[in-house]
Amino acid sequence: MKALVTGGAGFIGSHLVDYLVEQGLDVVVVDDLSMGDLKNIHHQDHVDVYIEDVRNKEFIQQLLQREKPDYIYFLAAIASVADSIERPAETHSINHTAVFDMLEYIRKTELPIKKFLFTSSAAVYGNLPELPKKEDSRVDPLSPYAIDKYSTERFVLAYGNLYDLPTVCVRFFNVYGPGQNPSSPYSGVLSILTECFDKNKAFTLYGDGKQTRDFVYIDDVIQALWLITTSKTKHEVFNVANGHETSLNSIIHIYEKIAHKRIKIQKCDYRIGDVKRSVANINKLTKLGYTTKWTLEDGLNSYWGGIHRETSRN
DSSP states (O other): OEEEEETTTSHHHHHHHHHHHHTTOEEEEEOOOSSOOGGGOTTGGGEEEEOOOTTOHHHHHHHHHHHOOSEEEEOOOOOOHHHHHHOHHHHHIIIIIHHHHHHHHHHHHTOOOSEEEEEEEGGGGTTOSOSSBOTTSOOOOOSHHHHHHHHHHHHHHHHHHHHTOOEEEEEEOEEEOTTOOTTSTTOOHHHHHHHHHHHTOOEEEETTSOOEEOEEEHHHHHHHHHHHHHSSOOSEEEEESOSOOEEHHHHHHHHHHHHTSOOOEEEEOOOTTOOSOOOBOOHHHHTTTOOOOOOHHHHHHHHHHHHHHHHHHO
């Protein structure tokens, strides 16, 4: 079996790549390294890596014909809400057009694939009051990033139905764990918070800290992706999350106990496009056999411990 992972040198992508190698798959990675790093891939010697832009249609088409992957994971993206507001056209070209071009080529050439998995985001739900968010909940995307993610997942699922392609989408909630780059504008809040604790820097708190998120540890995310890959499900969307709502203020308090230190807070106004509350209903995923194995405290302990192990090695 062979898997193609776009964005495979990024945070989530690299963890997925390593897991797929451990499962015995041949893995091909496409990443332009604008935000990813080859160092993130621990099994790099067992992976074919192409440093290329997913918008390069000629390259992607030649790659698909040559490699003929069984599984395709489309993780390449501009993944920052703030960045998408600054660069909406470029965001659209990567987060939507590149996905469409790949699907269209697969359709035209009747390339045999077992699963096409597109990674969407909880950002599609926006600030509508219904909680927890179910896959069939109303959506209200508030940024170019969220709009593109929602429109693309609809396209992926419709293409699957219309042309009998085994497509599926996942909506990531707030994924965290080792390998995130805290200096990146794409980074999650826990990565930034971890760096602030580690380097005794002030943490910029946007709003009052009462905004909530559903934080899910990277190992649970990979578990979910593999369950979806190996299941017969298609033409569906799945929330990938922990299923628990936690405020940013609570996160800071928990992390202060783990790190055994207080953190300086620099308060700023809410950012445009930010969601106030977010938590997932994960019943659909649990029916596939998914169980969250990492509590927030366990995940933060592992994350914090990993930071210090890495520092001691360096």
